[in-house]
Amino acid sequence: xxxxxxxxxxxxxxDVAGSYGLFIDGAFDGGKDGxxxxxxxxxTEEVLAEVAAAGPEDVDRAxxxxxxxxxxxxxxPGAERxxxxxxxxxxxQERSRELAVLESLDNGKPIKESRDVxxxxxxxxxxxxxxxxxxxxxxxxxxxxxxxxxxxxxxPWNFPLLMLAxxxxxxxxxxxxVVLKPAETTPLSALFFADVCRQAELPPGVVNxxxxxxxxxxxxxxxxxVNKVAFTGSTEVGREIARAVAGTGKRLTLExxxxxxxxxxxxxxxxxxxxxxxxxxxxxxxxxxxxxxRLLVQESVADELLASLKRRMATLRVGDPxxxxxxxxxxxxxxxxxxxxxxxxxxxxxxxxxxxPECALPDRGFWFAPTIFTGVTQAHRxxxxxxxxxxxxxxxxxxxxxxxxxxxNTPYGLSAGIWTExxxxxxxxxxxxxxxxxxANTFNKFDPASPFGGYKESGYGREGGRHGxxxxxx
Amino acid sequence: xxxxxxxxxxxxRSFLHGLPGxxxxxxxxxxxxLATRSIKTSSKAKAIDLAIRMVDLTTLEGxxxxxxxxxxxxxxxxxxxxDPTCPPAAAICVYxxxxxxxxxxxxxxxxxLASVATAFxxxxxxxxxxxxxxxxxxxxxxxxxxxxxxRGAFLAGEYTRVFDEIAAVKEACGGxxxxxxxxxxxxxxxxxxxxxxxxxxLAGADFIKTSTGKVTVNATLPITLVMLEAVRDFRAxxxxxxxxxxxxxxxxxxxxxxxxxxxxxxxGDDWLSPDRFRFGASSLLNDLLMQRTKLTTGRxxxxxYFTLD
Numbered sequence: 001x002x003x004x005x006x007x008x009x010x011x012x013x014x015d016v017a018g019s020y021g022l023f024i025d026g027a028f029d030g031g032k033d034g035x036x037x038x039x040x041x042x043x044t045e046e047v048l049a050e051v052a053a054a055g056p057e058d059v060d061r062a063x064x065x066x067x068x069x070x071x072x073x074x075x076x077p078g079a080e081r082x083x084x085x086x087x088x089x090x091x092x093q094e095r096s097r098e099l100a101v102l103e104s105l106d107n108g109k110p111i112k113e114s115r116d117v118x119x120x121x122x123x124x125x126x127x128x129x130x131x132x133x134x135x136x137x138x139x140x141x142x143x144x145x146x147x148x149x150x151x152x153x154x155x156p157w158n159f160p161l162l163m164l165a166x167x168x169x170x171x172x173x174x175x176x177x178v179v180l181k182p183a184e185t186t187p188l189s190a191l192f193f194a195d196v197c198r199q200a201e202l203p204p205g206v207v208n209x210x211x212x213x214x215x216x217x218x219x220x221x222x223x224x225x226v227n228k229v230a231f232t233g234s235t236e237v238g239r240e241i242a243r244a245v246a247g248t249g250k251r252l253t254l255e256x257x258x259x260x261x262x263x264x265x266x267x268x269x270x271x272x273x274x275x276x277x278x279x280x281x282x283x284x285x286x287x288x289x290x291x292x293x294r295l296l297v298q299e300s301v302a303d304e305l306l307a308s309l310k311r312r313m314a315t316l317r318v319g320d321p322x323x324x325x326x327x328x329x330x331x332x333x334x335x336x337x338x339x340x341x342x343x344x345x346x347x348x349x350x351x352x353x354x355x356x357p358e359c360a361l362p363d364r365g366f367w368f369a370p371t372i373f374t375g376v377t378q379a380h381r382x383x384x385x386x387x388x389x390x391x392x393x394x395x396x397x398x399x400x401x402x403x404x405x406x407x408x409n410t411p412y413g414l415s416a417g418i419w420t421e422x423x424x425x426x427x428x429x430x431x432x433x434x435x436x437x438x439x440a441n442t443f444n445k446f447d448p449a450s451p452f453g454g455y456k457e458s459g460y461g462r463e464g465g466r467h468g469x470x471x472x473x474x
Numbered sequence: 475x476x477x478x479x480x481x482x483x484x485x486x487r488s489f490l491h492g493l494p495g496x497x498x499x500x501x502x503x504x505x506x507x508l509a510t511r512s513i514k515t516s517s518k519a520k521a522i523d524l525a526i527r528m529v530d531l532t533t534l535e536g537x538x539x540x541x542x543x544x545x546x547x548x549x550x551x552x553x554x555x556x557d558p559t560c561p562p563a564a565a566i567c568v569y570x571x572x573x574x575x576x577x578x579x580x581x582x583x584x585x586x587l588a589s590v591a592t593a594f595x596x597x598x599x600x601x602x603x604x605x606x607x608x609x610x611x612x613x614x615x616x617x618x619x620x621x622x623x624x625r626g627a628f629l630a631g632e633y634t635r636v637f638d639e640i641a642a643v644k645e646a647c648g649g650x651x652x653x654x655x656x657x658x659x660x661x662x663x664x665x666x667x668x669x670x671x672x673x674x675x676l677a678g679a680d681f682i683k684t685s686t687g688k689v690t691v692n693a694t695l696p697i698t699l700v701m702l703e704a705v706r707d708f709r710a711x712x713x714x715x716x717x718x719x720x721x722x723x724x725x726x727x728x729x730x731x732x733x734x735x736x737x738x739x740x741x742g743d744d745w746l747s748p749d750r751f752r753f754g755a756s757s758l759l760n761d762l763l764m765q766r767t768k769l770t771t772g773r774x775x776x777x778x779y780f781t782l783d
Contacts, residue, residue, distance in 0.1 A: 271496070
């Protein structure tokens with residue numbers, strides 16, 4: 001084997017301070033009651049920074065700042081708001097290397113993904129929604145759509161900056177102001193984004209960032225002066241938010257869990273299907289709500305496909321997220337690692353056959369080898385529950401009807417994949433799948449122009465595209 | 475030929491058309507992803523030496539003369555006269571008329587001598603002419619023959635004719651290794667490239683090669699990836715290892731390293747050898763030498779420090 005020498009991206013391109021405050025009304029300050037929490041590099045368990053934990057008074061101040069900013073911001077002509085968004089997009093591009101390294105440090109994802117996927121998409125989202133800001137009258141929501149007011153947004157740790165972009169870009173383009181809470185384990189890129197906002201001279205209060213744990217998020221979504229709540233995260237927390245918001249008149253969009261079926265028919269382009277399966281479940285360590293975590297493969301090609309998949313998995317490079325040749329980085333937190341480990345053990349004890357390629361894992365940090373389970377049935381917990389890690393459950397089917405029935409037999413409905421060289425089958429099967437996104441002969445492809453969202457327990461509302469404007473317009 | 479291969483031949487068309495399809499977007503994305511691998515320091519040094527050992531140093535011009543060919547042979551034997559640790563190239567590749575001259579110049583060096591044959595580059599000549607072309611080149615001292623397939627016949631679906639031609643040329647080669655040029659730039663689709671690869675391997679090719687270097691589209695990473703997948707699958711089925719040779723358009727060390735990464739992560743170790751993988755190239759060699767010198771000395775030397783030819 002031709003060994004690749006270490007090719008580390010330089011850490012010196014990002015300057016992480018020892019401590020960070022909250023970003024409220026255009027300035028950083030410490031939390032009112034001085035509580036802080038630590039954020040760590042999951043690849044080394046090294047503490048990266050101390051971050052202020054926002055209490056109720058801090059959230060009050062942030063919402064009040066957003067309320068004050070709302071009047072003038074929403075009164076600006078769309079073309080003027082667009083200028084700020086274009087400026088933010090350009091600054092993100094200019095600082096993309098710094099932000100990519102930061103994201104890999106705080107999240108654990110490989111630099112090749114933060115550099116080639118996350119950051120380009122973040123900039124693309126701001127560019128895309130900047131383009132809508134002066135064309136809202138033509139978006140199909142009436143001749144004079146109005147912003148809603150103050151948006152309270154809570155985002156997850158799997159794509160910290162990208163989820164921020166999905167939330168903030170459409171909100172600002174439509175004239176709303178925001179208070180955003182990043183995830184507890186990945187607060188840093190949102191705080192750097194606050195600096196981008198200052199650099200872009202965005203008026204104070206239009207974007208506020210409050211860091212903290214679940215209780216900070218709960219104060220935010222329950223705040224009486226928040227008009228619109230947007231949440232991406234677990235179905236469990238999504239339910240609590242839906243309950244809290246019910247009857248308040250607040251608008252709500254939820255983007256929750258998934259257990260996507262990636263369906264491989266016997267006439268699929270096998271080598272590319274294998275790539276799609278790998279990308280579907282091992283991209284971002286499987287910390288992807290739309291991950292293709294259930295592989296449904298037609299029995300007649302199952303052996304051949306699994307042999308190819310195992311051979312391919314043996315080439316995956318697990319390790320230092322900052323090495324440019326790393327394919328799979330660190331699991332984001334000890335808690336997430338525990339959950340993945342627990343569900344995998346349940347899979348094995350329920351009788352599924354577990355396989356991982358030989359791969360040495362670092363001693364420190366949170367790591368999980370890419371894993372597949374074969375002989376999985378619909379009755380196994382690993383076929384039903386979201387694992388949110390690099391673990392693939394393999395099921396087989398005999399006919400297209402059976403594939404569709406199994407694919408839809410889940411409380412979730414976020415995404416699905418179809419692999420076949422037969423165009424008519426793609427259309428017929430896609431029509432029957434109850435999933436918000438259906439990919440054909442590809443997986444995990446994202447574009448700001450394409451709406452994204454789920455069926456059933458995967459949530460409601462759409463983000464991205466023209467559809468993504470609707471959640472922020474009255 | 476094995477019994478299975480003979481049975482496949484009896485229904486060559488249904489076999490070739492029954493191969494799994496290739497998704498264009500997917501294969502190009504995979505090749506592009508592998509092209510982002512970062513090969514530095516010690517692995518770069520190893521890659522450069524391996525790439526030098528894989529070069530089929532080529533001159534295929536109407537203007538080729540014995541003098542030019544001799545110069546090329548000297549270059550292949552000792553690519554960097556200033557550095558004795560620099561390995562030789564794999565082979566030189568010339569037109570049949572130049573084989574005698576090259577054979578004399580390479581005698582005893584261990585550098586292989588490849589000759590294009592079979593009415594290179596178009597392949598548009600009667601079979602007898604192609605076979606005579608091949609026999610002559612082998613008789614003059616070529617130990618590797620680079621033949622072209624009849625793309626016209628392939629595109630017209632006359633698979634048996636293409637198969638028979640390759641088999642006949644293989645026979646005419648005697649002990650010489652046969653490289654079959656698919657001229658992938660004229661085949662139009664990745665599906666066709668996979669089919670042509672299998673056809674050539676079933677008919678007896680020792681190597682499958684992308685291009686003549688004489689058409690607009692020559693070797694590309696995704697085309698080579700499809701061919702590597704074909705040799706990998708062929709080995710799994712028939713147990714025989716077929717080599718791969720991308721040719722045309724590979725000019726820089728960076729390009730060459732991308733191909734080595736492709737081998738490494740698709741077919742693995744067994745193809746990381748000049749017996750199994752070659753670069754059909756001319757200007758590539760000097761860029762490899764330039765990068766090699768940079769790695770050993772820490773400085774870039776100008777083009778005048780590396781020999782022409």
